[in-house]
Amino acid sequence: MTHFLAKASLAALLALCSIPATFSTAAAAGPQTNFVIEAQYHRPIRGCSPIHAVNKARDFGLRRAHITHMSPRVVVVAGRDRRGWDRITFANVRGCPLIRR
Numbered sequence: 001m002t003h004f005l006a007k008a009s010l011a012a013l014l015a016l017c018s019i020p021a022t023f024s025t026a027a028a029a030g031p032q033t034n035f036v037i038e039a040q041y042h043r044p045i046r047g048c049s050p051i052h053a054v055n056k057a058r059d060f061g062l063r064r065a066h067i068t069h070m071s072p073r074v075v076v077v078a079g080r081d082r083r084g085w086d087r088i089t090f091a092n093v094r095g096c097p098l099i100r101r
Contacts, residue, residue, distance in 0.1 A: 048075050048096035056096050057088045074099065 050067050053075045057065040062079035068087070069076040075090045090096040 046094055047072075047092045048090055048094070050075065053077050053090050053096050056090065056098075060088060060098075060101070062086060062088060 050070065054065045054067065054077055057077040057079060061081050062077065063081070065077050065079035067075060068078045071092065073092055075092050075096065076087055077090065078085065078087045080086070086101070088101050089099040091099050
């Protein structure tokens with residue numbers, strides 16, 4: 001009978017000691033861990049930046065340049081040049097190469 005009581009009390013002691021350990025472990029895996037994982041796997045944008053496209057259009061002679069359309073393939077910038085309103089289309093890849101003017 002003493003063996004049974006010793007084993008039962010040891011099992012109860014282990015069960016009571018493991019309950020607070022699970023709560024502290026669950027609390028440690030909170031939003032900070034999620035933020036670290038998201039920050040670790042965040043990839044930079046590899047396409048044509050809108051600011052870069054507008055600056056290139058200004059270098060080509062467009063005044064009041066602004067983006068009118070942006071898709072996964074093209075970035076369209078509109079503005080005024082010497083003859084009036086004009087549009088420039090850039091490819092949405094690194095470096096913003098000119099497609100058509």
